[in-house]
Amino acid sequence: MRANERPASTLATRLALNPEELAESAGVGRARVFRAIKDQELTARKPGARTTIIEVDEAKRWIRSLPFRGQPDVVWQKYGRRRD
Numbered sequence: 111m112r113a114n115e116r117p118a119s120t121l122a123t124r125l126a127l128n129p130e131e132l133a134e135s136a137g138v139g140r141a142r143v144f145r146a147i148k149d150q151e152l153t154a155r156k157p158g159a160r161t162t163i164i165e166v167d168e169a170k171r172w173i174r175s176l177p178f179r180g181q182p183d184v185v186w187q188k189y190g191r192r193r194d
Contacts, residue, residue, distance in 0.1 A: 124166060125165065125166060126155070126163040126164060126165050126166060127163065127164050127166060127169055128161070128162060128163055128164075129143040129144060129147075129154070129162055129164065132164050132169050135169075136169070136173055143164075146172060147162070147164075151172060151175070152164060152168065152169075152172045153165075153168050154168075
C-alpha cells in the first residue's frame with residue numbers, strides 16, 4: 111500500500127471518494143469515471159481547482175444504474191423487471 115492510499119475498510123466510512131478511489135472500488139477504469147462525470151451520469155463536486163470528489167451515496171447510485179450482465183432471469187426475479 112502506498113503512503114497516500116487508505117485501507118478498504120476506511121473507504122466505507124468516508125463521505126466522499128476521489129475518482130481514482132471510485133474507479134478502484136467499482137472495478138472500472140479512471141477514464142470511465144471521468145467519462146461518466148462528463149456525460150452527467152455521475153455527479154461530482156469540485157472543492158478546489160484540482161480536486162474532484164464524488165459522494166459515496168452518488169457513487170452507489172451510479173453503480174446501481176449500470177446495466178446488468180449475465181443471469182437476466184435472476185435479476186428479473188430479484189427486481190421484478192428485466193434490465194437487459
